[in-house]
Amino acid sequence: MKSKKVGLAPLAGVSDLSFRRLAFEGGADFAVTEMVSAKGLYYGSGKTQDLMATHPEEGDLSLQLFGHEPEILAxxxxxxxxxxEDFVAVDLNMGCPAPKIVKNGEGSALMKDSLLAGRVMRAMVRASNKPVTLKFRLGWDKDHINYLEIGRIAQEEGIASLTLHARTREAMYSGKADWEAIRKLKDHVKIPVIGNGDVDSPEAAKAMLEVTACDGIAIGRGAMGHPFLFRQIKEYFxxxxxxxxxYDRVLELVRRHYDLEIRERGERGALLIMRTQLPCYIEGFFGAAKVRKEVNGAGTREEVFDILSAYGDRLSSLSKDLVQR
Ligand SMILES: Cc1cc2nc3c(=O)[nH]c(=O)nc-3n(C[C@H](O)[C@H](O)[C@H](O)COP(=O)(O)O)c2cc1C
Structure with a gap:
């Protein structure tokens, strides 16, 4: 199991360069950027280009693009x-379920048109000087499960590896990911298959490898607030x-994350993004829901850490067991 790669899945609004640095420091073998609009890049949008910012200390990083026009992607x-040179590969998003994306025939909607999906992949592979990879779902809904067909087309078009989020678009993020489907894909294609969906602990990572025999694991939600999960998984293997x-170590990570965000976004931007991520860091600690509300009311970095330090003191005064999870 040692040789399996475990890395950070693309997470819009989360897998920015600050969080990716934490993930790499926490043992991730690879990471993927937030999804980036090919059209936005094509028309020179500055905001879109900002999503391509990287840091020299990151490890193997892929840029994820979404789009549906072969010429624009190429x-x-x-x-x-x-x-x-800061990207080792370029990944095509064929999994995003968000209405504003699928209404343009992009993300998971591209799976509904396998011919066009094939043309997009071919155009990218022809244009690229790096490996092109694909991230996709089982299909649009339970009546249109076509991941094996898309996987085969991807292989024929020269895609270097596949990451399967084993849910349909219809399921969004609900229910359980179908790991058996990852196994079937693995049996169906020769190119590497990265399993994705519901890995949030070392035990779950081991179980996914056992069920699917996949070549690597991409972790999304499980890494939010837990960028050290990658190292825990490696230790476990x-x-x-x-x-x-x-709790002390978690607090240290929040501090580092916050400070990296301040460098990228300034005080206000960092506060806003940390409000969305902080709940993930403290989730699972006793009484975290109340603290989350308190943190949402904080207006500065200092206030945030006053609240978090006081919470840590309360935890340790209650019981030694409460300061770890
Ligand atoms: C907040 C959030 C943002 C996401 N953004 C992207 C994205 O930009 N590109 C993508 O391919 N998948 C995206 N996903 C899907 C994840 O990469 C992953 O496939 C999914 O969450 C299932 O894996 P998990 O159970 O490990 O979270 C996102 C998921 C979440 C929860």
Whole structure:
């Protein structure tokens, strides 16, 4: 199991360069950017380009693009991705379920048109000087499950590896991911298959490998507030045990995350993004829901950490067991 790669799945609004740095420091073997609009890049949108910012200390990083026009994707890859040495690969998003994306025939909607999906992949592979990878779902809904067909087309078109989020678009993020489907895909294609969906602990990572025999694991929600999960998984694979996190260590990570965000976004931007991520860091600790509300009312970095430190003191005065999870 040691050789399996475990990394950070693309997460819009989360897998920015600050969080990716934490994930790499926390043991991730790879990471993927937030999804980036090919059209936005094509028309030179500055905001879209900001999503392509990277840091030299990141590890193997893929840029994820979404779009549906083969010519636009090819042009963007050629002009804006090929010159970038900070990306080891370019990933095509065929899984996003968001209405504003699928209404344009992009994200998971591209799976409904396998011919066009094939043309998009071919155009990207032809244009790219790096491996092109694909992230997709089982299909549009339970009556249109076509991941095996898309996987085969991807292989024929020269896609280097597949990441399957084993749910339909209809399921969004609900229910359980169908790991058996990942196994079937693995049996169906020769290119590497990265499993994705519902891995949120070392035990779950092991179970996914056992069920699917996949070549690697991409972790999304499970890494939010837990960028050290990658190291815990590796420890578990190597030794059969792993170190749990203490509240103090979590607080240290929040501090680092916050400070990295301040560098990128300034005080206000960092406060706004940390409000969305903080609940994930403290989730699972006793009484975290109340603290979350308190943090939402905080207006500065100092206030946030006053609240979090006081909470840590309360936890340790209640019981030693409460400061770890
Ligand atoms: C907040 C959020 C943002 C996401 N953004 C993206 C994205 O930009 N591109 C993508 O391919 N998938 C995206 N996903 C899907 C995840 O990469 C992943 O496939 C999904 O959450 C299932 O894996 P998990 O159970 O490990 O979270 C997103 C998911 C969440 C919860």
């Amino acid at each position: 042009k963007v890859v050629e002009d804006q991705v090929n010159p970038r 190597e030794k059969g045990t792993y170190r749990v996190m203490t």
